[in-house]
Amino acid sequence: MCQLLGMNCNVPTDICFSFEGFCARGGKTDDHKDGWGIAFFEGKGCRMFLDAKSSVTSPIAALVKRYPIHSNHVIAHIRKATQGEITLENCHPFRRELWGRYWVFAHNGDLPGFNPLDLSFYQPVGTTDSEKAFCVILETLRKQFPLKKPSLEELYPVLEKITRTLANIGIFNYLFSDGDYFFAHCSTKLCYIVRQAPFAAAHLIDEDLVVDFSELTKPEDRVAVIATTPLTDNEVWTHLKPGELLAFRDGRVISVE
């Protein structure tokens, strides 16, 4: 299995604090040490860092922890290999272009025996079930909306339907974004927190580190952090229900119905 970390905000925010705690799970406080990756959207652009090394030993992870990259949409992943070797092409997140946008996907779970044969637009490069599922999702969306990106209201039910089909195969927690829409799906385990005014101090579970967000934020800032398990021990995290597919915008869950 693996672990997921996501962030969605109303102003570009750095993820250094959360990533510090998350990284520790890649070989220090937990054993998800078969590679890691992180994607930052900056406008339509997308910057990704991937490494087949563990996140606690990777010099690139050290840079990401130290160098504040400001983004409204971040998806990160630390890997404990179930399907697919420990190679760079099997590191999440995965990225493809659709409708002139980069789409990024990271998965926590396992889809035993999953082997879609009817992919025509998108082919997996690596050998993970996760990348295959990502290709199936994009292929489904592309076939349904061949010409241009649909509204969130149009896209959501199509994504929900293919997600349900895939989640029937196994465990399928994921994060999925194009730097505009941001989705989090819970199959077994995923939680989130929304930080907004009045901001307070937060203490990491995996590192003895405290950040007082009231010193770093403006009153109107709002940041949602999504993770496989809570990253802090002095805040209340909301657990998603199995089967729940949430859409985030501007740092909070939005209703798409």
Add this chain to the structure above:
Amino acid sequence: MCQLLGMNCNVPTDICFSFEGFCARGGKTDDHKDGWGIAFFEGKGCRMFLDAKSSVTSPIAALVKRYPIHSNHVIAHIRKATQGEITLENCHPFRRELWGRYWVFAHNGDLPGFNPLDLSFYQPVGTTDSEKAFCVILETLRKQFPLKKPSLEELYPVLEKITRTLANIGIFNYLFSDGDYFFAHCSTKLCYIVRQAPFAAAHLIDEDLVVDFSELTKPEDRVAVIATTPLTDNEVWTHLKPGELLAFRDGRVISVE
């Protein structure tokens, strides 16, 4: 305009030395300071670093210079914007998936007024002529070989034909690879050097730095470095002729006829 740097080797090699000199052109010895990027293939996997900052000020470029990533196929780019704003999505190299492989492309030149309208598989995310040309190349290859990746001998003439069409529009020097095939096209300016036994010392033009490759290599190693203009002042670089499309493999130019 921009500058290109590529490397193709028979054993995974780091590009730290060449990248050091190349980076200096991004604001120190030259004015290509509107962003930079580099792609490293590791097997089928591809690791990319992009930044809209100049390569001389970017902390990520500092990491790439310092941290030896070993790869057989590298494509790098420093940008001086002609078309498209200075944003992350306009930084080269660009990447898309085709036939289950990542394809990477970087361009030096300018295609005035180029605006292809008939793209169906690949859409540009940014606003550069370069990314549009990349989409046209992939689209052409995909339509010609819809099912699977062709042999180099099959692919080359199709690539050459679409390259000629695009080069008629303006200046079109490029590097293009999927981590297996590696192409360099000269429209106006591109050169390369093949380093092989007996190895000697090389001195950068843009930084006062010497590396004695005889101390770092095995006799069977072979490395081709491709750049817009020579990076060293004590080696003989071969200039490509305008219109030449070279294929590299295992650190040397191969004949595809």
